Amino acid sequence: MRYKATMNLLSRQRKARRSELSSRSWSSQGIRSLSGGDGMKIIKNKGLSSIFERMILILASFIVIGRLIIWKFFKDAGVLEKVNMSNIVISFFIFVVVFLYLIxxxxxxxxxxxxxxxxxxxxFxxxxxxxVFYSADSNISLGSFIVLLSMVGLFWVLTGCLNTKxxxxxxxxxxxxAxxxxxxxxxxxxxxxCNINTNINSNLLSSSQKIIFYMAQTKRVGSLLGWPNVLAAYLMLLIPQAFILYFVEKNRIQKVLFALAFLIMVAAMLLTFSISGWMCFFIAVFISMLFYKKVVGTDDGGISFNKLLIICVIFFSVLGSTVVLNRVKDRGASNLIPRMKYLTTVLSVINEHPLRGSxxxxxxxxxxRYIYSKTEGYSMFVHNSYLQMWSEVGILGVLVFVFILLKAVESSCRLFKKLRVSEEGLVLMGLLCSVGAFMLDNIFSxxxxxxxxxFFWWVQLAILLAWIKVIGPKEDRAAAKGPKSNNNPxxxxxxxxxxxxxxxxxxxxxxxYLFKGQRVFNSGDIEGAYRCFMIAQKENPMNGKVPSxxxxxxxxxxxxxxxxxxxxDAEYNLxxxxxxxxxxxxxxxxxxRVYYLKGDKVKAKEFFDRFVELEPYKHI
Structure with a gap:
């Protein structure tokens, strides 16, 4: 029996020895394959992929800075020219980044x-x-659609490249x-x-100067965004995140920096004196805190909810009342009158094309056709994005867009319920508060x-959804990655x-060339203007302003x-x-005028009546 036990022990030792040698052999093969075979290719590909993604994110960062400062490069241009040119230039560079990401x-x-x-x-x-195909102005709609596609393209690239915490x-x-x-x-x-003289006749100013004159009169700032309400919307996207990162970051220096960032941005937002901005921001913060209380409770993680709520109410009440009193004292209710006319106008446009829009x-x-005077009711925008979107892309378009917003918010809230008080959950709450404030602001803006x-809204939405993918459950992350592509899409x-x-x-x-031709025409060079307009028509035959x-x-x-x-020629082009x-x-x-000079008074009256219908008071 002793002999048999000894032999069994030796047999087990030999098997263990062979197993060890086998494992060493396999490991050495694995090392060799990783050093010179497919494994090394995988490692290299992952490394190159990471470098490529970082390069794309750096380019995206430059585009963010460019979006803020690009209009500075069009110093001699009018307001409309600055807007059109800056939008299309930024769109071009975004498409370059999207193309690199596709490569x-x-x-x-x-x-x-x-x-x-x-x-x-x-x-959507x-x-x-x-x-675009049934628009009241196909050229404007085409340009706007390209700009929209560029912003969605950047959103798409960011959701792919922002793949780590x-x-x-x-x-x-x-x-x-920024x-x-x-x-x-x-x-x-x-x-x-505060130091500028506003006792001048504003009628002598250009369109760009009138904007500055208005802000100087009202002491409202627009910074690089060009308009107080727009600056307020931009800052409300960032203030909640600076506030949250103050609590999330462990480094004391970073805490101080985020506290300073929060205070500086709040001060700038105060100087916009945007009533709708402050009101919507307060509502978004209040709703976020109530949601936080429902999920987490009144006292978790050392944060006293009731104390925080009281501080926020006092803080926003003091600043909000300052904003409202300043605006009422300065302008009274004068800015509400044109806004009511904007709403009347947009409802008229909706009534004409409720399903498909204009x-x-x-x-x-x-x-x-619904405006009696540009000074009383004309505007490129209604102070309600949802109604204006309805008037432009129809009821289905605005419903789908609202569904996009609600779906993003619903996904964020569902994930926060799982995370509760954690670093990931707090960052998610900050992003959710920013997005919610912006959504509310568009009821009045x-x-x-x-x-x-x-542009910054789409960037913020990309960050929110990228964060959800990064910190979400493993099964959600696997589904978000999707299967391997066959390259056809x-x-x-x-x-x-x-x-x-x-x-x-x-x-x-x-x-x-269109705007250049207009400047040349105003200087008296008719032939130079003609050459510019012909180039403009060759480049974009859909631009209806060129034949005009x-x-x-x-x-x-x-x-x-x-x-x-x-x-x-004038008759043909017009x-x-x-x-x-x-x-x-x-x-x-x-x-x-053309038909009057040609002696056709019937057609001259017909076109003049049409002109009066579109601009009732301009002919007086």
Whole structure:
């Protein structure tokens, strides 16, 4: 028995020895394969992928800075020219970043980024794209659709590249840093306005100077965003995150920096004196705190909820009352009168096309027939983004957009209930508060529709959904990554992005020569203006403003030479512009003059009556 036991022991030892040698052999093979085979390729690919993603995020950061300062590069341009040119330039660079990201996905054969709002977002983009074909001004709608696609493209890239906690938090910190710079410039602007002379005739000022004059009179700051309400919306996206990061960060220096950032941005927001901004911000904070209390309780993690609630109520009451009293003292109820007319106008446009709308961003054209005087009711925007969106893309478009917002909020709230008080949960609450405040603000404002601030909304939404993907349950993260791609969707998307790059470039060049031609025309160089307008028409044949400008040039040529061919050219171009912009009154006014000079008084009266219908008081 002893012999048998000894043999069994030796047998087990030999088996263990063989197993050990086998494992060493396999491990050495594994090391060799990783050092020279497919394993090393995987490691290298992951490393290159990470570097590529960081490069894309750096480019995205430059685009964020560019969005804030780009209008500074168009010093000699008017307000409309600055807006159009800056929007299309930023869109072009965003499409470049999207194309680079698609190249990365193509090389890796990786999946396209996925979020919880993918399907409704695609439906919304389809509705907006379809509206271009029946818009009151197809050129405006096409340009606006390209700008919208660029912002959604950046949103899509950020949700794919912000795939770790560190990246998301770093990007949030970068945005807060940019927000502090904007806030400091706003405070500096207020000091400048306090020392400026406002006892001048504003009618002698240009459109850009009138905006500065208004803000100087009211002592309201706009900083790099150009308008007080827009600056308030921008800051309300960042203030909650600076506040939350003060509690999340462990480093004392960072705590102090975030506290200073919070105070500086609050001070700048106070100087906007935006009643709707402060009111919506307070409501969003209050709702967020009530939700926090329901999920977490009144006292968790050393935070006394009741004390915090009292402090917030006092804080916002003091600042809010300061804002309201300042505005009432300065302006009274005068700014409410045109806003009521804006609402009346948008309801009239909705009543005309309740289902399909008048076309993306065409409200500035479609509303002219309902406006009696530009000084009393004309506006490119209604102070309610949801109503204006209804008037432009129809009831289905606005319902899908609201569903996108609610879906993002619902996903955030559901995840916060699981996280409760934690670093991830607090950051999520800060993002949710920012998004909620912005959504409420658009009941009284138009920041969803103004590209220079809507850009930051899409960035913020991307950060929120990226954070949800990063910290969510493992099964949700696996579903969000999706299956391996066969590259067909990536190739199709890349081709589409290249087309958008070409299209945005042509629109930019066309607008550049259109505005340049207008300046040359005003200087008296008719032939130089004609050459500029012809280049603009060649680059973008859909731009209805170009044939209108060519018609005016032809009319001036006729006035100088009395050659009837120029009058015929004016008729041809103006009719072409009418077909492209059926609600532009200046075309009907010019056509009335053309037919009067040609001796056709019936048509002259017909077009003049149409002009009066669109601009009832302008002919007086």
């Amino acid at each position: 990365k996905l193509f090389i890796e054969k990786g999946p396209l980024p996925r979020t919880v709002i993918d399907l409704p977002l695609k439906i 983009l389809f509705i907006c794209g379809a509206s 560190e990246r998301v938090k770093s990007f949030i910190k970068f945005l807060i840093f 927000g502090v710079i904007v806030a400091v410039l706003g405070i500096k602007e207020y000091i400048f306005y 076309g993306l961003n065409s409200f500035q054209v479609a509303n002219r 138009f920041t969803f529709l103004k590209p220079n601030i809507a 990536i190739i199709v998307t890349a081709i589409f992005v290249v087309l958008l790059l070409v299209c945005s470039k042509r629109i930019y060049v066309s607008d550049h 400008a060519l018609g005016v040039v032809a009319f001036q040529r006729f006035a100088a030479s009395k050659d009837i061919k120029f009058l015929n 009719k072409k512009s009418v077909n492209m912009m059926p609600l532009a009154p200046e075309n009907f006014q010019m056509l009335s």
